[in-house]
Amino acid sequence: MESLIIEGTPKTPNVNFDLGKGILEIKGRSIPENSIEFYKPLVDWLEEYGQNPKSKTQVNVHLEYFNTSSSKCILDVFKKLEAIHKNKYEVQISWYYEEDDEDMLEAGEDYESIIRVPFKMIEIVD
């Protein structure tokens, strides 16, 4: 198993799942028409990672925009993390949102209320 690195595009985010450090980052925009195609490798990677995770997994999600079809795929990603957390490994999701972006904060809170993993909401101030 290796780290998963995907370069961002105008419609898809940067992905950097660092296997050695247990730090998983998703950053940028997620607005593809076909989000299942984009997220499948992430979900598959997490499935495998979950077999033998680091004692602590830090997840950083910093999205500028995401569309509703990505929102379901992001939930699938979080569900994999929830399974790892349920197996008594430490998992922390940091949800970054830009200053005054209440919609993005609310989106993070929606996930927080569905997924049983500790969330931290982090406002980025310019």
Added chain:
Amino acid sequence: MGFNIREYYTDLSKGDVLLAYKGSITSELINEVLEAVEEKLDEGKEEGKTRKKLYNVLVESLQNLYHHIEETHDGIDEDLDPKFGILVIEREEAGEYKVITGNFISSSKINYLKEKINKINSLSKDELKDMYKFILNHQKISTKGGGGLGLIDIARKTGKKLVYNFYPYNEKYSFFDLTIQV
């Protein structure tokens, strides 16, 4: 024929138009529109919040068109492109925008869509949030790729009612337009 698409489009494009398009709704077109709108909003120094909301609404409404537009249109004007849709973005007073999308729809689907929009319009902010979360958590993405969440998301983000019309076109099709205030 009761409904004239050309006259309709010409009438729509009379205000302070930021962007107006009629033709095929493709993935490339969506890219181009988003890029063009972003550039224009940058020039205009539009407030960050409005810009984000407008961008989100555009993504959802264009992708709704993309996923739901019908490929073939029996008896529809042959000069129109396949996967025909329209998009008009108008600038209104006080930093507000109006996004109008339009597409042909099988008349048999009108009731379903009407009920869906009326339901969304009847819900409070908190009820919309609950509905969004329920669908997010319980429904699979459809084969068309849509999540069934687009309209709910638009209603949540804008806090406004969705305004729509169905114009009878021929025996099989109607033209559906949706006006979103941002």
